[in-house]
Amino acid sequence: MTKPPGRTARKKVAPPEPIMPAPTPDVAPEPLAEIVPPAPVPVAPDEAAPTAAPVMQGMPVALQQMLMGQQRPPAHRIYVSFSAEINAHTTESLIALCSQHVNQGVKEIYLMVSTPGGAVMNGLNLYNVLRAFPIKLITHNVGNVDSIGNAVFLAGEERYACQHSTFMFHGVGFSLPNATHFEEKSLRERLLSVLADQKRIGSIIGERTSLKKGEIGSLFKEARTKDADYARRVGIVHDIRDAEIPEGAPVFALVFQR
16 A cells, blocks of 8 residues: 655754854953153243142232242231321321221231321321221320320320320410401300310310319310320320330331421
């Protein structure tokens, strides 16, 4: 009998064996080439960049100069010589000098004073401004302190006088141009102004010394000159001593045309 037609059986074919890559010997990787920075190009001195340290950025110029050794630090105390009449020009000059150094950090001003007095308005201005500064003010009579100069002198927190110095007190007055005409009203106005100025000066003397109101009034009426011993006795000065300026201390002399 013949077999009916049908599918023929396929031969099983074995899968190919995997081909394993041949082992390669251990080889160290080649090192990366070293990157060498280019040599700096020399720069001419006038083309050099500024050498200020970044930490100084934002600092005040004066402080930068101080740290770089270009400016000395502000002195703790300065010495000022004022030997002049008290008027608008001398008053503004002294206030300007003191203001400048207060802004620079000065803590003490040693003011050596000799003055014949001057305008009451300017003297009281000086007294108030000198006392307003956030410093220790030391005043020293190195000659004569007269008239409204006494009020300026009393602005000092510490006050001294040389042995042969003097203090002169007198009442407030005024000068008149030629051919000045007065009536009762104008005379009363002048008198009230004089009395008001004397009251202001007297109140300063009373606050800053041990003098009583009656004693101050006598000084004004009698126009008396007092020595350093009297000034120490009544508290105008705290001591009698010569003025001494240490070597190397900053000294400023206000010089005015006469």
